[in-house]
Amino acid sequence: MGIGDTGDTPRPGRPRDPRTDELILAAARELVAEQGYNRVSIDAVARRAGVTRPTVYRRWPSKAHLVHEAVYPAREMSFRPLPHEDFATGVSRFAEAALDSFRRPETAAAVPGLLAEYRDQPELKDLLVARMDPVRAIFRAFVADAIARGQARPDLDADLLFESLSGALMFGVLGSDLAAEPGFAASVARLLTHGAARP
Amino acid sequence: MGIGDTGDTPRPGRPRDPRTDELILAAARELVAEQGYNRVSIDAVARRAGVTRPTVYRRWPSKAHLVHEAVYPAREMSFRPLPHEDFATGVSRFAEAALDSFRRPETAAAVPGLLAEYRDQPELKDLLVARMDPVRAIFRAFVADAIARGQARPDLDADLLFESLSGALMFGVLGSDLAAEPGFAASVARLLTHGAARP
Numbered sequence: 042m043g044i045g046d047t048g049d050t051p052r053p054g055r056p057r058d059p060r061t062d063e064l065i066l067a068a069a070r071e072l073v074a075e076q077g078y079n080r081v082s083i084d085a086v087a088r089r090a091g092v093t094r095p096t097v098y099r100r101w102p103s104k105a106h107l108v109h110e111a112v113y114p115a116r117e118m119s120f121r122p123l124p125h126e127d128f129a130t131g132v133s134r135f136a137e138a139a140l141d142s143f144r145r146p147e148t149a150a151a152v153p154g155l156l157a158e159y160r161d162q163p164e165l166k167d168l169l170v171a172r173m174d175p176v177r178a179i180f181r182a183f184v185a186d187a188i189a190r191g192q193a194r195p196d197l198d199a200d201l202l203f204e205s206l207s208g209a210l211m212f213g214v215l216g217s218d219l220a221a222e223p224g225f226a227a228s229v230a231r232l233l234t235h236g237a238a239r240p
Numbered sequence: 241m242g243i244g245d246t247g248d249t250p251r252p253g254r255p256r257d258p259r260t261d262e263l264i265l266a267a268a269r270e271l272v273a274e275q276g277y278n279r280v281s282i283d284a285v286a287r288r289a290g291v292t293r294p295t296v297y298r299r300w301p302s303k304a305h306l307v308h309e310a311v312y313p314a315r316e317m318s319f320r321p322l323p324h325e326d327f328a329t330g331v332s333r334f335a336e337a338a339l340d341s342f343r344r345p346e347t348a349a350a351v352p353g354l355l356a357e358y359r360d361q362p363e364l365k366d367l368l369v370a371r372m373d374p375v376r377a378i379f380r381a382f383v384a385d386a387i388a389r390g391q392a393r394p395d396l397d398a399d400l401l402f403e404s405l406s407g408a409l410m411f412g413v414l415g416s417d418l419a420a421e422p423g424f425a426a427s428v429a430r431l432l433t434h435g436a437a438r439p
Binding site: 077078079128129132149150152153154156157159160161167170191192193194195197198200201202204205206207208209210211212213215216217218219228229232233234235236237238239240 | 276277278327328331348349351352353355356358359360366369390391392393394396397399400401403404405406407408409410411412414415416417418427428431432433434435436437438439
């Protein structure tokens with residue numbers, strides 16, 4: 042442990058200071074947005090946050106873990122269906138929220154780096170993908186309710202809709218220019234709810 | 241220019257040897273599949289192909305240009321609607337072909353690296369995204385025909401369908417485990433043609 046790393050040393054009866062977590066997460070967001078995922082190191086994040094390397098590593102075992110939490114913060118996993126909300130309207134609201142998240146400079150910069158890490162470390166992929174399970178559970182309940190009310194197809198696979206929406210929106214930001222067009226999230230949501238085929 | 245780099249030197253009346261292109265593209269595919277995008281260098285590709293660095297740089301100005309052509313070869317941009325093919329069947333066939341392409345080890349390894357380069361160099365993104373314009377044009381004609389036959393919605397945006405399908409399939413391979421499930425391409429195609437909402 043290095044000099045200057047005493048403020049948050051775990052001790053009996055003394056909880057870890059959550060402000061230190063926030064400092065580190067904010068530094069990671071800034072650096073990834075500025076420099077891209079590949080060029081950022083734990084060292085640089087520690088320096089920017091004014092803490093030591095061990096202070097970071099005690100909380101996150103790798104850059105991928107840290108950046109994932111920094112760009113997908115648990116407190117923002119907050120999509121909630123509104124009571125009596127129409128299915129298509131709910132999907133559209135979910136798509137707007139997801140697009141806002143994917144468009145943030147730190148998220149757009151982090152995602153390609155994280156996808157590259159997933160390829161090299163499948164167990165990391167499983168772990169980080171599972172961080173989104175609470176949002177998936179809420180979305181599943183939303184779809185089950187829409188099916189019960191006769192607004193969604195009875196055989197609709199909620200996970201398939203969740204991942205297809207996410208993929209279409211993410212790719213619209215990273216791999217094409219479509220996300221720059223006004224109404225992009227609503228257009229994707231309408232395509233996935235109403236379908237391309239003539240009924 | 242280095243020793244051993246005489247076989248394909250441009251000279252009046254002597255066209256560049258396309259076999260050298262193929263050697264370099266094959267070497268790039270192998271190395272990216274083995275090592276991931278970030279760890280591959282033009283140097284390593286040249287060594288694997290048995291040519292010099294200038295031989296590679298004469299053909300492709302950067303690793304991104306080379307890898308894009310290696311993993312999205314122009315000759316495979318070959319989706320063709322079949323005469324009298326049902327719209328939903330055509331979309332499903334397109335999705336199967338796209339998924340087969342995204343699943344190839346060299347493509348799955350290259351895409352995150354290319355997306356990271358796009359973020360850093362928007363003009364590279366425009367250039368490489370435009371390499372897929374011939375496929376987009378075929379897909380647009382396919383959609384226009386389906387609209388004319390009353391099988392697709394009259395206001396369907398062909399580019400939105402093309403990119404949403406691609407994004408959902410790509411993300412199913414890279415960012416989730418859905419692509420491992422049998423029938424994934426058909427499920428995504430059905431979702432995007434028939435929609436999640438109850439008609």
